[in-house]
Amino acid sequence: MNGLLITLTALALVVAPLLLTGCGGNGKDGTDGKDNSGSGNGKPDIACTTTMIADLAHQIGGEHINVHGIMKPGQDPHVYKVLPADGNLIAEADLVLMNGLHLEATLGNVIKNNAKGKVARLAKSDKIKTLGSADYEGAPDPHCWFNVSYFKVYAEGARDALIAIDPDHAEDYKKNADAYMTKLDALHTWVTEQIASIPKAQRVMITSHDAFQYYGDAYDIEVHGVIGISTEQQPRPGDLQKLETQIKERNVKALFIETSVSDALNELVRKAATNTGAKVGGTLFSDSLGDKDSAGATYEEMIRHNTKTIVEALK
Numbered sequence: 001m002n003g004l005l006i007t008l009t010a011l012a013l014v015v016a017p018l019l020l021t022g023c024g025g026n027g028k029d030g031t032d033g034k035d036n037s038g039s040g041n042g043k044p045d046i047a048c049t050t051t052m053i054a055d056l057a058h059q060i061g062g063e064h065i066n067v068h069g070i071m072k073p074g075q076d077p078h079v080y081k082v083l084p085a086d087g088n089l090i091a092e093a094d095l096v097l098m099n100g101l102h103l104e105a106t107l108g109n110v111i112k113n114n115a116k117g118k119v120a121r122l123a124k125s126d127k128i129k130t131l132g133s134a135d136y137e138g139a140p141d142p143h144c145w146f147n148v149s150y151f152k153v154y155a156e157g158a159r160d161a162l163i164a165i166d167p168d169h170a171e172d173y174k175k176n177a178d179a180y181m182t183k184l185d186a187l188h189t190w191v192t193e194q195i196a197s198i199p200k201a202q203r204v205m206i207t208s209h210d211a212f213q214y215y216g217d218a219y220d221i222e223v224h225g226v227i228g229i230s231t232e233q234q235p236r237p238g239d240l241q242k243l244e245t246q247i248k249e250r251n252v253k254a255l256f257i258e259t260s261v262s263d264a265l266n267e268l269v270r271k272a273a274t275n276t277g278a279k280v281g282g283t284l285f286s287d288s289l290g291d292k293d294s295a296g297a298t299y300e301e302m303i304r305h306n307t308k309t310i311v312e313a314l315k
């Protein structure tokens with residue numbers, strides 16, 4: 001844990017001067033009345049860290065806000081490299097919506113140091129019972145969005161933050177949040193039924209990194225990652241062998257690769273599948289949505305795609 005914090009602090013020190021250069025620069029900002037930051041149309045600027053959170057902001061803020069997504073589809077939040085433009089965006093935003101619980105790593109430090117508006121950490125709530133990590137003692141697992149009922153807590157947090165910065169549109173934010181949360185209720189029920197259709201003994205899923213603990217907890221499926229809750233880690237010697245033993249002992253039918261992790265990590269999953277005779281059951285969206293034309297363009301689509309892929313491979 002200490003090692004991780006030291007790494008993060010060191011990274012923040014490297015990033016800070018970059019941001020200053022980014023801000024100082026050409027003095028063009030806002031002077032032409034139609035700047036590129038998205039502001040200028042009178043609507044509040046909302047900076048969102050992950051693609052899931054940007055989708056949530058669209059769902060609840062609708063036409064009343066400018067949504068600025070920092071991470072792009074497929075980018076891994078654990079190792080996201082902060083750009084100077086991100087620092088400007090964060091400094092100028094009326095509201096930053098982020099996950100929290102260390103998911104954003106370096107970007108989280110940049111937000112802490114640069115945000116002038118409101119910052120809402122959507123996974124930090126009394127209503128979310130965080131799970132721990134076997135690798136980082138005391139560090140909460142940040143992947144709470146994989147319990148759909150917890151994503152409702154994110155929705156409440158985003159709604160309240162939007163109302164706080166833009167009370168004039170409070171009624172619309174409430175209405176949009178209510179409609180979206182009704183959809184999430186239906187989604188939660190659907191996932192529960194889908195996973196329950198897999199025979200109990202076959203309900204074991206293995207993924208590249210340990211992003212699915214909340215999913216496993218909510219929908220009664222055992223989950224294991226090749227590595228722990230952050231993709232910053234490297235597999236330790238013996239990890240893969242331990243996993244392969246588990247796969248054979250439990251007769252695991254399929255392993256899953258993820259869209260937002262490194263090729264090297266996904267390669268380990270393929271290797272474990274080859275070594276054990278299990279199959280690669282497909283690709284899951286874990287820490288990022290896919291692009292507009294993908295099967296995981298929104299949070300709802302991501303959850304539906306993942307669930308269908310898991311059920312097809314394990315049933």
Ligand SMILES: [Zn+2]
Nearest residue numbers: 211229230287
């Ligand atoms: Zn992750």
